[in-house]
Amino acid sequence: MPVSEVLQTTDGQVSYLTLNRPEALNALAPGQRDRIIDLLAEASADPDVRAVVLTGTGRGFCAGADLRGACVGGERTPGDVARVLRLGAQRLIAAVLDCEKPVIAAVNGTAAGLGAHLALACDLVLAAESAKFIEVFVRRGLVPDGGGAFLLPRLIGPHRAKELMFFGDALSATEAERLGLVNRVVPDAELDKTAREWAARLATGPTRALALTKQLVNASLDSDRATAFAAEAAAQEINMTTEDAQEGVRSFVERRSPEYKGR
Numbered sequence: 001m002p003v004s005e006v007l008q009t010t011d012g013q014v015s016y017l018t019l020n021r022p023e024a025l026n027a028l029a030p031g032q033r034d035r036i037i038d039l040l041a042e043a044s045a046d047p048d049v050r051a052v053v054l055t056g057t058g059r060g061f062c063a064g065a066d067l068r069g070a071c072v073g074g075e076r077t078p079g080d081v082a083r084v085l086r087l088g089a090q091r092l093i094a095a096v097l098d099c100e101k102p103v104i105a106a107v108n109g110t111a112a113g114l115g116a117h118l119a120l121a122c123d124l125v126l127a128a129e130s131a132k133f134i135e136v137f138v139r140r141g142l143v144p145d146g147g148g149a150f151l152l153p154r155l156i157g158p159h160r161a162k163e164l165m166f167f168g169d170a171l172s173a174t175e176a177e178r179l180g181l182v183n184r185v186v187p188d189a190e191l192d193k194t195a196r197e198w199a200a201r202l203a204t205g206p207t208r209a210l211a212l213t214k215q216l217v218n219a220s221l222d223s224d225r226a227t228a229f230a231a232e233a234a235a236q237e238i239n240m241t242t243e244d245a246q247e248g249v250r251s252f253v254e255r256r257s258p259e260y261k262g263r
């Protein structure tokens with residue numbers, strides 16, 4: 001995969017990941033997918049990275065998996081399709097959900113299929129006014145994959161999720177915001193600026209507390225109350241050993257703004 005197909009820059013402790021195949025609406029080839037997974041893992045492990053922004057170039061955020069060259073018909077070995085999904089699309093979505101740094105999706109255009117799920121797996125979703133979200137699988141006679149049947153019902157409930165997945169209609173950014181799929185819709189020209197402002201705020205926050213908060217919220221959707229309360233108490237126990245937690249309490253007592261270092 002040419003390095004230029006996934007651009008990575010770091011600015012102010014924020015890692016910016018940009019899909020860069022505008023001629024294909026940033027449809028994801030396997031090499032790009034694996035590169036994003038690796039970059040998210042690097043962001044998790046790098047103490048100098050405290051937030052991640054994921055976006056695309058051109059008119060598309062991501063048009064889904066690149067199906068050109070995909071085998072249609074012919075003989076298949078049982079388990080091949082499931083294995084490809086498990087090691088490919090599902091691993092990508094898990095990499096976003098499990099990233100230890102907050103991930104912002106700056107959706108600059110069409111987000112379809114796996115591309116829509118890639119955006120919705122992020123912790124915060126900003127969308128340009130021209131952005132569209134499409135559960136395109138039904139148009140291809142396919143079952144939603146890449147975590148769609150896991151993510152969507154948790155975000156908007158089963159009935160709305162089925163409507164989007166059964167019909168495959170394009171959802172405008174404004175409608176996506178109304179349904180709760182998007183945090184904020186902004187004019188196209190302001191998307192990058194807003195994403196950078198949000199990322200800068202996250203990068204000055206208590207990084208480990210944010211990571212633990214992300215884990216708690218994600219896990220809570222599949223937990224009963226007792227399990228969620230136990231996880232919360234354990235997370236706070238761990239968090240109170242960090243320098244940032246001590247700084248936060250100390251700054252409150254001293255009536256000043258905290259200065260978090262991400263440690």
